[in-house]
Amino acid sequence: MDCLIDHIVIDVRDRMTEGAEAYRRLGFQLTPMGKHSLGSANHLAILGRDYLELLGTDVPGGTLRPDIAPFPVGLNGLVFRGYEAEALAAGQQARGVPVQPATAFHRPADLPDGTQQDAKFKTVRLDRSAAFDGRLYWCEHLTPEHVWRPEWQAHPNGALGVARILLSVRDPERQAALFRRMFGAEAVTVTSDCRAMLRAGDAVVEAAPHATVAAELGAAAADPAGRGDRMVLLGLRVRSLEETGSALRINGVPATGGQGLLRIPASEAMNATIDFMA
Missing domain, CATH: 3.10.180.10 (2,3-Dihydroxybiphenyl 1,2-Dioxygenase, domain 1)
Known part of the structure; x- marks a missing residue:
């Protein structure tokens, strides 16, 4: 489906x-x-x-x-x-x-x-x-x-749509097995570094091991608040990172730059790490 x-x-x-x-x-x-x-x-x-x-x-x-x-x-x-x-x-x-x-x-x-x-x-x-x-x-x-x-679809930060959802999980294969039952085997791939990837139109839902996620997010990560397997990051496509960066600076929101993205720490977004992606 x-x-x-x-x-x-x-x-x-x-x-x-x-x-x-x-x-x-x-x-x-x-x-x-x-x-x-x-x-x-x-x-x-x-x-x-x-x-x-x-x-x-x-x-x-x-x-x-x-x-x-x-x-x-x-x-x-x-x-x-x-x-x-x-x-x-x-x-x-x-x-x-x-x-x-x-x-x-x-x-x-x-x-x-x-x-x-x-x-x-x-x-x-x-x-x-x-x-x-x-x-x-x-x-x-x-x-x-x-x-x-x-x-309602015009945003000062230039956000266009969901691009990435990252889950931090103990066993990515368990999550992959569920997604295969939901959407079919062809919808899911597993990478060499044990990330389970579900293609959802223009977006990807990614389930990665806890240690991998912790290394990627560092201090920008959300407080798990007692949860185990959980959603940890939302990536959003934007018109341009320059436009997004300007909107964030005007409002005094701290962001860290990476290759093709601006990352907002969870402390600034109600315990949700946000990536604005080119």
Whole structure:
């Protein structure tokens, strides 16, 4: 089946205002806060065909949705594009993938033209024990016109789309085996240095050993906060690194340069390491 990134979730728990301020400093235009029928709140940074979601509650000290309550602040949701959610769930179950039944929900969306419409979704989630210490699922958009609005897709940092998701794992082959069941054997490759690579359209999902990830990220790494296998880095394609660097300097955000990228330490991005990539 097709493998495309739909969105990436950064949990902010009850620090929604802080999270929104942090990502605006990083140069993202955020949508107005939305409130799900499931009881959570979010802001989105809409990109070309995917997006980032800041997810939590808008009430400081408030109760979190049960499925996100166990997780710390930081990268937590790897979400693939879904279609025909009920058939997708049945197909994945037939492949031996432990998925839950499709769930339908919605949130009112305040649109740029001043109107309000319901954005409607269906999700198919994997059991928590099946993958890394986070959430892995598909999202079917029943009203994509209320999400991908041109007015929301322009960002001062020039972000265009998701390019790389890095997982830090004990056993990359275990993650590779799950991805093969989900998307087929041809979707996954394993490199000579034991990285499992899942091609997802223009993006790649990479599962690498803990030691390899620690060596790559160094002081820019997120606090694992008690997690084992976990999401650690989000890479985003940008129009130009010069444009991105200018936006970061204006807002006083520290970044380190590498070959073809600017890296934001997790301390500046709600416990998520961010790479802006040429």
